[in-house]
Amino acid sequence: MFMPNRKILFRLQLAFTLAVCAFLVVPVVLSILAGLTVNYFAGLSSGLTLRWVFAVWDGYRDTIFLSLGIALACLLITLLLGVPTAYVLARSRNRMSRLIEELLVLPIAMPGLATALALIATYGTLGGFRTSWAFILIGHVLFTLPFMVRSVLAVLSAIDLKTLEEGAASLGAGFRQRFFDIVLPNCRNGILAGSLMVVTLSMGEFNMTWLLHTPLTKTLPVGLADAYASLRLEIGSAYTLIFFLMIVPLLLAMQTISRPRTTRFISDDPDNTLDILPVPETKK
């Protein structure tokens, strides 16, 4: 009596899970297919084509390059600003540093529109600046910097940075040597994770960019909105497909990095001459 019940329960659960998955995945598949079908409204029977992808490439290739350019510039700036910031915050754990850490998160908590309006109100009158892509870049840096700081800080807080640096100093290493030999290599994973996050977020940012852009400085997501609004659904979908192809490898890389490292502790010394008594290390 008990076993069949369990089987039925399992099947119900499986069905429910699959239904939820389908609910989420089907739109993605449809969107991709829409970008590759000759006529979406006629259905797949109208045939598959790369025509729309090429149309996007012809009409919007600038937006792709601009988005890539802004994402990389944004990464460079957040690295130069964010890593030292995280280091200082990690070294000085006091009320002030906590406050700064909280303040840094504000641009994420605020609606992107509000940040953009503030930027326009303040710098909108600087003609050359307003119309340059650097204006969008500023917005993206504001938005992505906390992610860089946080992911580096998380790694730095997990290691005893102060003692590591004192150890290096006792061996004669000055500040610069300590920073490049000890601090940076030991927060490598945090920097990598932060970098991927920054690039991904900058590439996909629409909220703020939509207000900050000019007709000559359109990023990919802005172009995408433009395409959906003014052109055939197939072109918009093909555009989404291109965005997908650019962003998915980044997301996969991010997953790989954030996976916890498998511990490589070798428990038994084969020749065991090292500890006179092979006693396992006590946990603190």
Place this chain on the structure above:
Amino acid sequence: MNFIPPKPLSIRLQSCAKTFADGVRVLEPLDLHINAGETLVLLGPSGCGKTTTLRLIAGLEQPDVGGKVLFDDEDVTPQSIEARNVGMVFQSYALFPNMTVAENIGYGLRIRRLPTAEQRSRISEMLSMMRIEKLADRHIDQLSGGQRQRVALARALAVRPRALLLDEPLTALDAQLRESLRVEINLLLRRLGITTIYVTHDQTEAMALGDRIIVMSHGRVEQTGTPREIYHQPASAFVANFIGTMNQMHGEMKNGGFACAAGLLRWPGKATAANELLFRPEDVSVVAEHEAADLVGTVAAAFFIGDRTRLFVDVGDKQPLVVESMARCTLQPGQQVRLQVDPRGLLAL
């Protein structure tokens, strides 16, 4: 083994006090002389200022204004730790996780820009001295606690430091490993003849390693002396109770002895005004019925430890006496016991 330590260094602290930014004074003005080549142990409970003293010597902390740190008559107070050329071993070892064992040991040599060939030969010299040749290419997270300890020592010694500073280096290890490493560190320090300052809260470690011990408490020096002096002639009640086990008997001088509730203790010297005498458990022995006894008490508890039996004897004082007796002792709680106290072990503070 061709490790040639540089000429040993003598270290002096002159009225070094330390007050932290929040106004807490962790170290009262301290004068200290560490002889060239000796092993000095700073011993005390946590918060006694021993680690701060070590950090002042290392250059990781600056003394309050007026304090001076001298290395052989050279004033190094303004120098940072990078310039002092001292080897340091931390409680957590502070090994660099991004480097292999060999790279850790060679880091100080790389900083000093030694020729690659010499770096390599010194690294292998250190690896063989600490018997960790096989670990050279391992990463730190692949090492056991004892192995990390060896790497930390090798790394500190590789740069041929003028002095070796050890901050509770064995505390993170379990008891058995701690004991074997203690023996090994002792042999190593004797062989190298390097000036060493060793911070610990473990009196056994202090006794085993120190040429001299400085017992500290609440930012002050309680006593300075050899392990024997500290153990047999404690200068204060704090030292007496912190080091080993100490029995206390209350009473007063009477009839040429010290009269207390359970009998009369033979007192060899001049009469003392003290109303409390101290003595170690090993200075008390259980005597047979027909022998003369100083004290008579009742066994409160008996613990068989293996090589001996530890007795707690009620003698009508505040605390029962601790008596180390032979392993074959068969006394049971409630039985009467006759005790003799070696007068040479009696202390009046």
